[in-house]
Amino acid sequence: xxxxxxxxPDEPAKPELxxxxxxxxxxxxxxxxxxEEFATEQQVCPxxxxxxxxxxxxxxxxxxxxxxxxxxxxxx
Ligand SMILES: [Zn+2]
Numbered sequence: 001x002x003x004x005x006x007x008x009p010d011e012p013a014k015p016e017l018x019x020x021x022x023x024x025x026x027x028x029x030x031x032x033x034x035x036e037e038f039a040t041e042q043q044v045c046p047x048x049x050x051x052x053x054x055x056x057x058x059x060x061x062x063x064x065x066x067x068x069x070x071x072x073x074x075x076x
Pocket of ligand 1: 026027030031045047048050
């Protein structure tokens with residue numbers, strides 16, 4: 001069992017990273033990658049035009065783009 005570190009209250013400046021599905025270029029020398037949500041089924045590398053592989057990358061959560069959650073009720 002691995003002990004996962006949960007939110008550290010002492011580091012508020014650190015953005016929360018969440019595992020995000022991405023496609024990355026198969027060429028290790030090419031660092032291109034795209035989020036899966038922006039990729040097409042036959043996604044090719046936008047830089048070298050080569051094939052891309054599915055991968056997971058820990059990316060900071062985009063503020064405002066929450067996972068399928070109800071939008072907060074606007075108060076007035
Ligand atoms: Zn590439």
